[in-house]
Amino acid sequence: MAEQERARHPWTSVRAIVACVTATLMCLIPGGAHADDASPPDHCAAVPFPVPNGVMGATLCLPAAGPTDRVMVLLPGSNYNHTYWDFPYVPQTYNFRRAMNAAGYATLVVDRLGIGASSRPPSMLVTATGSAQALHEIVQALRRGLAGAQPFAKVIIGGHSLSSGIDVLEASTYHDVDGVVLTGFSHALNVPEVLGVMATYQQAVQDPRFAGSGYDPGYLVTQPGTRARDFHAPDDADPDVIAVDESTKDVFAPTEYPDGLTSTIPPMTNLVTAPVLVVNGSLDRLSCGPGYAVCANAETLYATEAPFFGPTARLRTFVLAGSGHSVNLARNTAEYQAAVVEWADSILE
Template sequence: MRSKLSIPGIFFVTVVLLFTSSSAIPKPAGATAMAAWPFSPRLVPGMPGVPNPVSVAVAASASDAQCREYSFPVTTGQAGGAAAKIWGQLCTDDPARLGEQPVQVLIHGGAYDHTYFDWPYQPDRYNYVRSMTRQGFTVLNFDRLGYGHSDHPLGASLTFDVAAFTVHQLIQHLRRGSLGRPFPTIVTNGFSMGGLIAQVEAATFHDVDALTTHAVGHYFGAPRSLVRLATVAYPALLDPKFSSRPWALDPTYLTTLPGRRVVFYGPPGTYDPAQLEYEEKDKDVVTATELADIVAKSYTELTQRIDAPILWTLGEYDQIWCGTTDNCFTDPETAGEASHYKAGLFTKYIAPDDGHSVILGLGTTAYQAEVVSWLRARGIRGVR
């Protein structure tokens, strides 16, 4: 996909070349209690195993939805890929409607985990899981490989092709009934790197009914944007939150420097300053390989192969994406985005009063309403 990212990519690739090492992550355990869950996981032919109900105490959802956690078996490649486990929560307001409700598969970006969509601060405003489940959607909110409660393989193995293939397997677990019941209508919502993964997945596997992405696109390369990204990260091993994790010895795992996450927001007045405390507490890692892989995707037109409708969103004041003017209504980076998709499938939305992390700015309510309205217009409605 197709962003002209070079300086950050070079920076992080340099980090990879300077160091080497690896390890595995211990398995955490606990979660949101679920009464009267109406089905149990089962083995489905062709899938890499049975999703296992788990309980990760620190992962209780802030959404107030009814959620059940699973460890999903996946492989990292279609032929001979390594086995891995992805942690995720399936959430709904009404378990009796599971299978009837459309499912939104939520794909977080770099330096966040699933918490981005299940935000603990002022959840009536910022918690996307709460908003969507209350409007009749089921959501699968998960940690990508290398993040949160999921397995942490060698960071060098985590490309966007691998990420897209693992998301494809999650979608197939849902569609084919691995959780005990098939889910026929599935939409992805990807944020930043997660949006890129949603695009690669849809273009490669053609198994979603629609996709929404925010904070990602083509033709990334404004000098201010490059400088901002190049100066925001350092090795996860040096950060107190991650320094004791065995996988942090792998130098390809990076995180954001303390006090730098304001770059994910717009100017003062477009976000609540209290968010920054939660940003630091709930931040996660990003791998140098994923950041470098943006370069590999930046000169392709893979999005031309997407055959599902797409809602493409940037926050008005996305400092990462619209670095020429710092305003995505006027920035040249956004002008030609529609040309990278098949005719009739692309919808552009600029979220007012928002930065890069669209769901966490003051424009989040308008964005969430736009998602629901856009899906409804394409025949995908919540069921209550």
């Protein structure tokens, strides 16, 4: 990709976003679709990781084609669990994990604390910094070998939305990964839209799906029926996918947001020394700035993001045309899957 002219951006608005998001979130604290071939193959194994405040659940999947020394560690964003990467509906289209396995990459899909197969500590103990520290330990464990797998020489970490911020924290602190995929992430957050999405959150204990599940009032979840607007673009989302998205949604702790959002304040991303791929949907209401101008195409996204990464990041960008925030669940997600594989192959040659 040709180098774009670098122009520094003021940081007042980003800091205001962090403060506003934090304050607003803290104020909130006091099936119709059918799956298609959704069961995991035999080469997948559950791998729990003990961490200071509990256990993080994870699943390691090895390519059916044979051994590999390459692995992707995938964390879901807030309001999602492992199903975001290992989607059960029409998996030949929407299952990112399977696409990476088919391309010859092992995958480790990890649930953040409080969601999915992970334990549920008090919400105030769950932070993005804690997740980044745990991710570092997971990376080191993969390099040593675990769950009967050979040690992995090449480790790429991938995140979505909040967990992209976790990936930035890990990569900028420990410098122990070979690549970083950041999706639903940019330095041009759309403040009104971010606040609008936040307004759709409620305490998890108020949602019938999570009533009696043991969550304390600090855990939040999207209100029923709001995810289509929050995370999808109508013309690029299958109604059945949105239904499965709703049925598999998960909670998050707002204490994950303050340090997670600081990943967009310098010098955080400038300190990432591994190659980086930034991916957004062209109609991502959260990450594409007013009027979606930042995500008009890969070139405009690159021009916005390039000033915030150093030369060793070898920044690449990709825009999935027509997609909303959740690029894994767009009708044309195969284009983004292919872009990730092409990028990963290029940096690990």
